[in-house]
Amino acid sequence: MAYRLSKSRFVAGWLCPNELWWRVHEPDAPELVPDVSLQDRLNQGNEVGELACTYVPGGVLIDLPHTAVDERLAKTREALNSNAAAIYEASFLEDDVFVAVDILERTDRGFNMIEVKSSTRVKDEHLPDAAIQTHVLRKSGLDLHRSEIMYLNTECRYPDLSNLFTRADVTEQIEPLLPDVPDQIAQQMELINGPEPEIAVGQQCFGRRECPFLGRCWPDMTGAHVGSLSGVGLKKTWELMQRGYHSIHDLTPDVKIPRAAERQVRAVRKDKMIIGPGFAEAMEQFEGPLAFLDFETVSRAIPVWDGCWPWQQAPVQFSCHVVTADGEITHCGWLAQPGQDPREELALAMIEACHGAVKVVAWYASFERSRINELIEALPYLADELNDINERLVDPHRVVKDYVYHPAFHGSFSIKKVLPALVPELDYGALEISEGGTASVELSRLLFRPDTLSAEETHKLRCDLLEYCKLDTWACVRLLEKLRELAKKPG
Template sequence: MRVLTKSRFKLGLECPNKLYYTKKKEYADTKVSDTFLEALAEGGFQVEELARMHYPNGVLIEGNDWDYQLLWEQTQELLKQENVIIYEAAFLIDGLFIRTDVLVKHGGNIELIEVKAKSFTPDDEYLFIGKRGGMVSSWKPYLFDIAFQKYVIQFCFPQWNIQSYIMMADKSKKASINGLNQLFRISSKGENRTGILKKVSTIEETGNPVLGRKNVTQIVADIEANKYKYHDGLTFIKSINQFKTFYQKDEYANWKTSFSACKSCEFKSEDDELKSGFKECFNKQHNWTENDFTKPNIFDVYFFTKGNKLFEDGIYFKDKLTEDNVGLKVEAEKLTTSHRQWLQIEKEVNNDSTLYVDLEGLKDEMNKWVFPLHFIDFETSAVALPFNKGLKPYEQIAFQFSHHIYHENGKIEHANEYINNKAGVFPNFEFLRALKETLEKDNGTIFRYSNHENTILNAIYAQLPDSEEDDREELIKFIHSISHSKSDSAVKWKGNRDMVDLWDVEKRFYYNPLTKGSNSIKAILPASLSSSKFLQEKYSKPLNQINVSSKNFSENHVWLEIENDIVKSPYKMLPSLFDDWSEEQIENTLSEIEDIANGGAALTAYGKLQYTDMEQSEIDELTSALLKYCELDTLAMVMIYEHFKEITD
């Protein structure tokens, strides 16, 4: 039975053409739809279980996930009761199928409650609808999803009065018990389809409520009345009917291509074994030939805000771009965004792989640095339910760091690392003490890659005053010494050893065409290795021959591998954190989850350590893989520094 489900409706909103490609084995798909993976990363299963406890004595409809008719019949049977609460209620009508997280029935009055592993603050009046009256784009998919659920339920029962709610973590609430996030765990011996083990039976046992709900009934009515549209020219009802028809008939929608949608399409693949939905769209709609797909196109231009307009004007290839339509602005003291874009375009069109370096600017910057140089990287998570009493939902959790030192004589030392792999242990203050101990031994310059580490130190700073740590004043002082305050911070500071952002240095003074415009360390590292004779010569030898120490790799480990004349990314040499998924698939799948900017694989592994019952050998294996990941991140920073040193010497 081909029915339009919630997830397919959501996919159709992204792009109706995707309904043709989805779940077809012959088409490559970089997103893995795996509820276990998402549950681990975002703790969504915990929010769902806790939400159900707010509506006790409900009936869970489970099993037979693909038997839509049976699930609908079970739901109808329960709905014969005057008053009933149902978890995972199923509704099937006219080729449409949905399941609701929680449904509360009081006669003909219905509460439709959608549970989300997201967060809100109750006093945010512009959470869903912005100041100018437009729907907040990050909430659009979820609000249209609820509107779709309400539409299907109302179609089944026109006489019902339906109120719609979103239930999620309330960031203004503090946990009143320790270990809230360990009360719901994932197990193969679980009680229902997500395999959840509950350690409590009543809501009172969970302490003060940390979830809240927002009434979105009016917003849903406005969506139905077409006050808010997902796509121009497509009404809400029309979108449902069209998507259903396309999917039922297995018909290609021929929906117009666009820069933003096609740029992030998951059906774009380099895999020769599988078909590419992206290629088929451009072949059908723009008559692109095989040759066109090899030409440099505008989709990967760095931070290309002008892409939408240029695409609308029929400019798809880099060789059709000009300085004017890119809006080129050149500044003496740094590489502007438009200058980086133009370098990327020009070098790719001219097949020029030479580096661009602002030699004077880079030299001046590097002359400010003080030896020994310290390179640090954090792995973090934002967990839905708090670890300890007094903490709020979605507080930042810093569970791992790696620290490399580059000494003035060229010696490279993997000086320290920290990881917390124990379930239910709030790590932040222990993490900070370990970081303090390893960085306080001298006044050398400290490097991070991107703003993440500064953000995390600000978050821990905010947690310290209310903590009961005896050394909290010392820890606050340490944070002040190596970071700077965020723009919205009530207390302002800038440390005398405020970390230097190597990502920012790279962006201001250096451009390597091999990165294809990306500033990610996973792109910069292989590009630097490919462009640097020094790095190639050095890292083609084992670690014990090049004065590099390691805590996680053997002394005869070699970092440089060349396959078919191409440098293999060191990240591709790491053990997989999950047997079934590549890191790219994990990152793509989790890209929509709250507060995940990067490091999705590490974050998911941390979720697994926190919420699943594992054998010690499995814990050790996962911990070992995490330590290797984090060590490579800081070694990559060292290599990038060595590359800059080679250029400027």
């Protein structure tokens, strides 16, 4: 059986032949099974797609399975011959390329092809997507006036969703790509109907959405591989590999890498923790009483609370450990209930929890600072109290990154990597929820789809989420204790 192209396959092939071949021949590959965070984004993307149709109203939906190609083509012809203002999922097949257009809008000057994206801007990879559809529509003889990408507008503020979408005319942008499309189609058709290609890693792997096959094509970049260097992305890793550097042990002094990576090189070569000069002074900022703060957030493509914009990360949970000057420790965990905007209640509880602390400690505090600034925008009457928390924020992540490296960090300063290296007796392994992406998806389920959970499931999920967030701040308490010990050590 000869394989066909689709718009998603064409884009994959435009990016990389390996990716296209595997997507066609191994559709069930483990790399292509979405994790919970990606699945949530895909689900929200589908909601965006459905809602977008209501912004180009009066259309006819080609409501058939994508495998029913002939029926879809016939239904599309029927809809084109009718006077429908728009066709949703209009289907075309030309040059062995099948495309279903998200929205085909009829205008006095011809049809507008609209590709709907749940992103908040036009991305490079959207252009071959629009180009292949434009090619197929023109080839089919359709009177195509314009090609557009319709994406989410970050200027939109709930409850006014009238400007939820921005429509960008990309006709001119894709025009230079169109002459290459027939050759691309021919090459891709030959590729997918031939043996597995052997393309080396290279420029196609970076400067784009993350390829799901990185783990298959790239060498193991843990341990002493140059790909594990902190702050050194795939592009720089590839450049180093091109220059013959594969192991951290091979790097010569003329190779320019970030400061933290330089410390990493020394630590890996000596196989021991390195602490830079000035660390003890940097630790002086953590003078108590201290509040340790951590947020968990939800992110909705289509905003649901007043003043929110698409994909805004809204805090719905926090954990706060307070350590008094004489070492007494208390904890406050707060988690929203479904059915209402929780931000005011959360802000009041957080202000109360941080009251009396000289400093508010947050690992990667710029995240907490941004969320607090957004709370100020939503709740201006609490601006003084919220600004006061922001002014007290201090960040041990910054200090570790600037002064400390342990070989077990494996190039990362995330709390999930630093904690097991410095406080090995504490870990996230035993928790039902053990990372932020899963927590965010589960929070969305709890708050926006409570009817899908039994009372028992709701109770368990709330306990798991509270435990996870609590461990984030407890980990920070224990890490700071450890860092203080290290700061006191001579030398």
